[in-house]
Amino acid sequence: MTPPPGIDELAATFRSTFGAAPDGVWQAPGRVNLIGEHTDYNEGFVLPFAIDRTARVAVRIRPDSTVRLLSTFGNQGLTTADAGALNRATARGWTKYPLGVLWALQQRGLPVTGMDVLLDSDVPRGAGLSSSHAIECAVITALNELTGAGLGVQDMVLATQRAENDFVGAPTGIMDQSASLRGAAGHAVFLDCRDQSIRLVPFGAARAGLEMLVIDTKVSHSHAGGGYAARRSSCELGSEVLGVKSLRDVGLDDLAEAGGLLDDETFRRVRHVVTENDRVLQTVELLGSAGPQAIGHLLDASHASMRDDFEISCAELDLAVDAARSAGALGARMTGGGFGGSAIALTPVGAVRGVRAAVERSFAQAGYTAPDIFSVRPAAGAMRLA
Structure with a gap:
């Protein structure tokens, strides 16, 4: 099999850095969440898809406990750690993610092992x-093979979630790693976060004459920040007051009663999760019956809910969504944990140039940093490349 473009160069850089060839090269994709935001940790429904932008890792298992890490981007330089004494408090930058995966595997009984890792990513x-989960999923796919750990896909999902929660310190659910590990070309991943079951749902945007544009606002965000944790706490409070295991157990018909039991802010947080779950189910149904051209209004409603009820949008995201809609996008919404990041715009192919121009013009007029706008397609999940 001919290695994909860039793999030979990555392996050559690995050899020159670490003095030996890697045991292999693996990749895992980032993801776009089509719909279903902040529903995953509430045991609800999500509909992400893996994208054609990936993190690639060249990895070699070492005979000692030394861990050496280097990336092709940034200025962090070579980082060295002891696999037998991994420390969340001292991990820095992107190295938190591979070190967190190694730590999580150790917690599952994997023997202490050293490794050399070279990372390259275009997420x-x-x-x-989900650039961080792409790294984690690439690393765990490599280590699962190289150490003979024998983990199934769902075990890897849960191990990377533990790495995020307990090592990185981000209270995330299982959506991102599920998309990265279980994605398939041309499909979205319909995930029930309660029983962790998935169903691949065809998402043939290209066949319908559509492109999915990503509008990276350049407003950086982090799940380890306080805003994400505060929203999760609000959801837990709502569940407690309403006497349910999770907000998954609250239906649309329960919202009227919930409004009389909860303070205004907590109620709005709950309302977002409950209505977002319903929007995911509607989207899955429409994709199966009418196709992607029928889901634009649900993307729009999702963004309004995140903006007004969950309050996780920002001025740049709102402007990106509004400008894209005005220029011909069928629907648009912020995607991801919020407080920055990207919006997505489901756009007819003939309107793509106009949408790009409208968003760029709107950002320039507002004095914002120019956004990065690009198309993504549903892609395959994590795999070995070489």
Whole structure:
């Protein structure tokens, strides 16, 4: 099999850096969440898809406990750690993610092992496209094979979630790694976060004459920040007051009663999750019956809910969404955890140039940093490349 473009160069850089060839090269994609935001940790429904932008890792298992990490981007330089004494407090930058995966595997009984890792990625960082999970999923796919750990896909999902929660310190659910590990070309991943079951749903945007544009606002965000954790706490409070295991157990018909039991802010947080779950189910149904051209109004409603009820949007995201809609997008919404990152715009192919121009013009007039706008397609999940 001929290695994909760039793999030979990555392996050559690995050899020159670490003095030996890698045991292999693996990749895992970032993701776009089509719809279903902040529903995952509430045991609800999400509909992400893996994208054709990936993190690639060249990895070699070492005979000692030394861990050496280097990336092709940034200025962090070579980082060295002891696999037998991994420390969340001292991990820095992108190295938190591979070190967190190694730590999580150790917690599952994997023997301490050293490794050399070279990372290359074209998933934009801080853009809400899950660049961190792409790294984690590439690394765990490599280590699962190289160490003979024998983990199934769902075990890898849960191990990377533990790495995020307990090592990185981000209270995320299982959506991102599920999309990255279980994605398939041409499909979205319909995930029930309660029982962790998935169903691949055809998402043939190209066949319908549509493109999915990503508008990276360049407003960086982090799940380890306080805004994400505060929203999760509000959801837990709502569940407690309403006497349910999770907000998954609250239906649209329960919202009227919930409004009389909850303070205004908590109620709005709950209302977003409950209505967002319903929008995911409607989207899945429409994709199966009418196709992607029928879901624009649900994307719009999702953004309004995140902006007004969950309050996780920002001025740049709102402007991107409004400008894209005005220029011909069928629907648009912010995607990801919020407080920055990216918006998506489902756009007829003939309107793509106009949407790009309208968004760029709107950002320039507002004095914002120029956004990065590009198309993505549903892609395959994590795999070995070489």
